[in-house]
Amino acid sequence: MTDDPLLTVEDLRVWFPVKEGLLRRTTGHVRAVDGVSFDIRRGETLGLVGESGCGKSTTGLALLRLVDPTDGRVVFDGTDVTAASRGELRELRRRMAMIFQDPMASLNPRRTVRASIAEPLEIHGLHRGRHRERVAELMEQVGLSPDHMERHPHEFSGGQRQRVGIARALAGEPDLIVADEPIASLDVSIQAQIMNLLERLQDELDLTYLFIAHDLAAVQHVSDRIAVMYLGRVVEVGLRDALVAEPAHPYTRALLSAVPVPSPRVERTRQRTVLTGDVPSPLDPPSGCSFRTRCPDVFEACGVVDPALVPRDELPQRPVACHLYGVEGEEVERSDHPDAGVGTEAMGVA
Numbered sequence: 001m002t003d004d005p006l007l008t009v010e011d012l013r014v015w016f017p018v019k020e021g022l023l024r025r026t027t028g029h030v031r032a033v034d035g036v037s038f039d040i041r042r043g044e045t046l047g048l049v050g051e052s053g054c055g056k057s058t059t060g061l062a063l064l065r066l067v068d069p070t071d072g073r074v075v076f077d078g079t080d081v082t083a084a085s086r087g088e089l090r091e092l093r094r095r096m097a098m099i100f101q102d103p104m105a106s107l108n109p110r111r112t113v114r115a116s117i118a119e120p121l122e123i124h125g126l127h128r129g130r131h132r133e134r135v136a137e138l139m140e141q142v143g144l145s146p147d148h149m150e151r152h153p154h155e156f157s158g159g160q161r162q163r164v165g166i167a168r169a170l171a172g173e174p175d176l177i178v179a180d181e182p183i184a185s186l187d188v189s190i191q192a193q194i195m196n197l198l199e200r201l202q203d204e205l206d207l208t209y210l211f212i213a214h215d216l217a218a219v220q221h222v223s224d225r226i227a228v229m230y231l232g233r234v235v236e237v238g239l240r241d242a243l244v245a246e247p248a249h250p251y252t253r254a255l256l257s258a259v260p261v262p263s264p265r266v267e268r269t270r271q272r273t274v275l276t277g278d279v280p281s282p283l284d285p286p287s288g289c290s291f292r293t294r295c296p297d298v299f300e301a302c303g304v305v306d307p308a309l310v311p312r313d314e315l316p317q318r319p320v321a322c323h324l325y326g327v328e329g330e331e332v333e334r335s336d337h338p339d340a341g342v343g344t345e346a347m348g349v350a
C-alpha cells in the first residue's frame with residue numbers, strides 16, 4: 001500500500017428526484033449521497049461502513065458512474081470519471097469492477113457461467129480467440145473447477161456463485177474492485193472462505209479494494225483504513241487500528257459498541273454507546289449535523305453548523321465531522337432548515 005491515491009472522491013452528491021402526481025412533478029430529493037469525500041490509496045482496502053440506507057451502495061455505483069452523480073468529482077488515476085467520454089468510461093469500467101451482494105441477482109440465470117465470465121472479455125476486446133482458456137484460468141484462480149463452465153448459476157452453491165461473480169469482476173483485469181457487501185448473503189461458514197479468497201487475490205494481483213459493509217466486524221477484519229458513513233455523509237476516516245481503538249465520532253463509537261468482543265469479562269464491563277431512534281429520512285435530513293437527532297453528546301452548535309470532515313487538532317490523521325472536536329463547518333441557513341436549534345450568536349460560533 002502507498003499514500004498515492006488511486007481514486008479521489010470530492011464532495012460527491014447523488015440526489016434522486018422524487019416525482020409525484022399525474023404530471024410527475026419533482027417534489028423533493030432523496031439525498032442518498034450528500035457531500036462525500038475520501039480517497040483510496042493504491043493497494044489498500046478502504047472499508048466503507050454504515051447502517052442500511054446511508055448511501056454506501058449509491059457511493060459505490062457512482063464511482064463507476066453506474067448512477068450519475070448530481071455534483072462533485074470522482075478522479076480515478078488522473079481521469080475525471082464524472083466528466084469522462086463514452087470511450088474513457090468504457091476503459092474506466094474495465095479498470096474498476098464491482099462485486100455485488102447477491103451473485104444470483106448479478107448473474108444472468110439463463111447464461112452459462114462461461115458466457116457470464118467471458119462477457120467483460122468481449123466488451124473490452126481482451127484475450128481474443130482464447131476466451132475459453134481465459135475463463136478456465138479465471139475459474140481456477142477463484143477456486144472453481146473449469147469443468148463446470150457450461151453450468152448455469154442455479155447449479156452452484158451461494159459461495160460458488162460469489163466466486164463466479166469474483167471471476168467475472170477479474171476478467172477485465174481491474175485495478176480497483178468495489179465489493180458491495182460481498183459476504184452478507186452467504187452462510188457464516190462460507191464468509192471466511194470468500195474473505196480469504198479476496199485477500200489472496202489482492203496480494204496476487206495488486207488489487208485495491210473499496211469494501212462496503214453494514215457490519216463493522218467484517219470491515220474491520222479486511223480494511224487498512226475505514227470510512228464511516230451516516231445519512232449520505234462520511235463522518236470519520238482513519239487507519240483501522242487507530243479508529244477501532246479510539247473512535248472519535250459518536251456514531252463510530254455506537255457502531256463499535258455493536259461489535260461483540262470475544263472476552264466475556266470485557267464484554268460485560270465495557271462502555272457502550274447505544275443508538276436510540278431511527279435514521280432520519282434522506283428526503284429531509286436534519287439541519288446541521290445529520291447525526292444530532294440520535295447523538296448522545298449533542299449540543300447547541302450541532303443544529304446550526306454543518307460539521308466539516310476535517311482533521312482536528314487532537315486527531316491530525318483522522319478527519320472527523322463532529323463539533324466535539326471544535327466547531328468547524330458551514331453555518332446552516334435557518335430559512336432552509338426551520339428546525340435548526342438556536343442562533344449562532346448565542347453560541348459564539350458566528
Ligand SMILES: Nc1ncnc2c1ncn2[C@@H]1O[C@H](COP(=O)(O)OP(=O)(O)OP(=O)(O)O)[C@@H](O)[C@H]1O
Nearest residue numbers: 016030032051052053054055056057058059214282
Ligand atoms: N434509484 C433510487 N431512487 C431513489 N432512491 C434511491 C435509489 N437508490 C437508492 N435510493 C435511496 O437512497 C438511500 C441510500 O441507499 P443505498 O442503497 O445507497 O444505501 P446503503 O447504505 O447501501 O444501504 P443498503 O445496505 O440497505 O443497500 C436510501 O434511502 C435508498 O432508499
